[in-house]
Amino acid sequence: MLDNASIHTAKKLKPYWDLLEEKGMRFYFLPPYSPELNRIEMLWRKMKYEWLPFKSFTPSELEQAIDEITAGFGAQYQLTFC
Structure with missing residues (x-):
């Protein structure tokens, strides 16, 4: 579970998120506030x-x-x- 901090949503991280999701990791973001x-x-x-x-x-x-x-x-x- 992640909040919506810019470090968690940065476009530069997208390839890493995709790679981790391919390996079975799931990410859940909290609502904005x-x-x-x-x-x-x-x-x-x-x-x-x-x-x-x-x-x-x-x-x-x-x-x-x-x-x-x-x-x-x-x-x-x-x-x-x-």
């Missing part, structure tokens, strides 16, 4: 609105906060898809 179907969007929404404090971050502070969430993912931070 469907954040509810894209797991990374669900993760970012959870991080932004629930796990990160509501404050202004410098780039390094934001990176550190995201690293802390990443380190605690699965134990302290959990994400369910239902």
